[in-house]
Amino acid sequence: DTAVSQTPKYLVTQMGNDKSIKCEQNLGHDTMYWYKQDSKKFLKIMFSYNNKELIINETVPNRFSPKSPDKAHLNLHINSLELGDSAVYFCASSPSLISNQPQHFGDGTRLSIL
């Protein structure tokens, strides 16, 4: 069973479109995250949620809107896609916000904007 699963794995779309990426974890974790990995492999936090509550919004444009319907799901909706949004987006989860607990990552969603 996949612990953290993201869909889709690949997403190719036109500039200006709106798209969503879904993430689900079956680990029973309270905390979920979205990270963005750019072409240079630099991985940076975007959002984190704890029990459906937004904890971190790391200066991400308003076009990005996370939604957590329950603590096992954290989806990412992106409006008016731009060329600079091309990247790999990773979802992750951890047992709680408390430190000293490793985060578990999904396989990533490769977003390409044409």
Next chain:
Amino acid sequence: SQELEQSPQSLIVQEGKNLTINCTSSKTLYGLYWYKQKYGEGLIFLMMLQKGGEEKSHEKITAKLDEKKQQSSLHITASQPSHAGIYLCGADRRDYKLSFGAGTTVTVRA
């Protein structure tokens, strides 16, 4: 400059040889995580270090944390093709997230 610097950026090693990757933080570390990423896949958790001087090993991979220097090293002994990938260190600064280095790409040549 980034808060977490990894070196080298990339390295090529002959199969059977050892290699070391370093991760240096410019801010206080409360924990240091090592992950490995293969192309097209997610990050696989390797090890977590929390105390100064702590050292952990798993199979042929050993990681150490030098808290005073705010530095960690990852050492692979007798590398194998399965060790190829991108190694990322992540810093826990007790701010509810991990801050990652830029990664080290490891290539193992047969």
